[in-house]
Amino acid sequence: MTGLVIGSGVDVPGEPVTLDARRFNRHTFWCGQSGSGKTYALGVVLEQLLLHTELPMVILDPNADFVRLPEAREDASAAEAARLAELDIRVLRSSGDSPGDSSGSSGDGSGKSPAGRLRARYVDLTPASKAALLQLDPIADAEEYNVLLRAEVRAENFDSAGALAAFRQSSDPGEVRLSYRMENLQVLEWDLWSRGAGSVVDVIDQRPRATVMDLGGFTHPAESKVAALAVLEHLWTRREDRKPILIVIDEAHNICPPDPQTDVERALTRQLVQIAAEGRKFGLWLLLSTQRPNKIHPNVLSQCDNLGLMRVNSPRDLKELAGVFGFAGEDQIRRSASFAQGQALFAGGFLSEPTFVQMGRRITEESGGDVGVPLRGGR
Template identity: 55%
Template sequence: MSAEMPIGTLLDSSDTAYLRAPRFNRHTFWCGQSGSGKTYALGVVLEQVLLHTRLPIVVLDPNSDFVHLDTPRESAPEDAAAQLAARDIRILRPGSEGEDHLQVRFVDMDIRSRAAVLQLDPVLDAEEFNAMLRVGATFTKADDRRLGDWLESHDDPMFRRLALRLRNLGILEWDLWAWGGHDVTDVVNATPDATVLDLGGFDSAAQLQTAALAVLDRLWAQRHERTGRLVVIDEAHNLAAPDAGTPLARALTERIVQIAAEGRKYGIWLLLSTQRPSKLHPNVISQCDNLALLKMSSTRDLAELGQIFGFAPSELLDQSPTFRQGQALFAGGFASEPQLVQMGARLTREGGSDVPIGIR
């Protein structure tokens, strides 16, 4: 396979358009308004990354758009379909059976993340926070009782207060918890070719955020291993908002900002996809060296992108409001030169769907 990945055709010549696979070792910003073909186009590129590289992909998928990345279309060319079918692609979902169940071990989470889940402040809630530190040292994965029961039966009154907090917040009822069993970070650590986290299957934003945070925390904790990964965050404005309103949302935003600022040197490369650049934390966007822009009618967003991505020619940015579905501007290190592209066909099935309107 070549390092040049075909993604469609150039608008000005109908020649094949390529992206440079080795230059995904930079953060990528991917944006387009609703109906622009943003998600479809991203699928085209992820398929090519799977075909052309050994770069493990981790997809945080809040809308279940990439849950069929392991299923080639019948219309896909036979050789490409066979290669994709041979890739190790794991789709983790809430409620699935066995190792495909998307779940997290609470006591293995970073201490600050556990505090965010429990809405604990290390100063204002100092005694409970300290108790949580001690829980991690004494509660074992092999314990066959659930955490709440274990805490409630403990002699330490602060442990019992933690149990009360867990029950009052409804956290113990989450389908997310592994209770000592196999969890999502075990799968990610095995470095399959792609791991898709179907975050859209959770009943609450808090569970979605906790699953995403657990994975990003683990990748950051193991950063010195320098295992290259492409971390795709779809609908990134919902996971890294500048005005995050809960402790959990703030912890997730802070981790994404940290990875954006420092992750590149450790081989943690972000691809952040969003409809509205103005809704994403500015310290994340400013760290991106690759730009994929589909149709965007907001003059405010286009002006902001022009200021951040000086390598994208203004005359090409200005064409974005006129793009048809599936047309995109690519600029930055992963494009040999700024180019306008009509995206090619998907090789795997799309996930997600619109809600249909019944016809009388």
């Protein structure tokens, strides 16, 4: 099945609207302001991809909106629920076991790490990413940077306390200085590190249909970004395998902002710019969701060939969208300012012409909904 039914026509009520699943081999930009129904609607599309294609996906989920993706709603049809139950959907969380992890495995086949934990290996990062994590400049911190380049540590025997002790006792001044930097920044104490056990990249290499990375809940604000960097870097390193995967990034402005501020943010943005520019031919396809186009790095935004647009009121944002996505008319894009919740404009390669859609129902449970206003007297 190549047609994914995502809803019905706004201008032709009751007429099903389908997206061509084959055209998700292009980068997609998904945009809508708060309250437009953007996350719910994105779930509709992801569900259809899960049910009607074999395309694996990894979902970077900062607000735990998709952690219940393995769970069918009570009003889902028996066929939909049965199909969903067959799918290998892994949910990895920053702490605790995930109720949505349908695999029951550690992700590395070793049984060493608890099921459902989002963990990465420090030693799997490239030297450049480790340097970004440790705020090292290759020129200003030449000796310490060189220690990173020369270090050969295997994942199965890496021990942070032992590494610090060995560097501290070394006769090499660069290693001693690096030990102080590691200890002062406390990066080796993060909960993110698997410490010799399974890593999120092991899970992804097993090719489940979906891997949901719940990026919220880490103690240090950089941990979620490093988790994303570890995955994107790994996928790019393995790009010659040419195994297709859809990389879904919700609240994408947290991952590829136009003006990254920290070394880790700059490394993450560089990697995404590279994937946006060159990843398509290797089967690395992006689906980026955010509230405003100017919150995404322009070199990533400009590579998107599909558009899903929900309500956007800002004239400045509408003008920018019309300039970037010329395959949708300016009048059509401007109409999004009057959309009701759940209405969207779809344009680009995955349908024959720009189309206004009333999004269909979800078949999986949604998480992360709005918090209601408490009323007096239980009303």
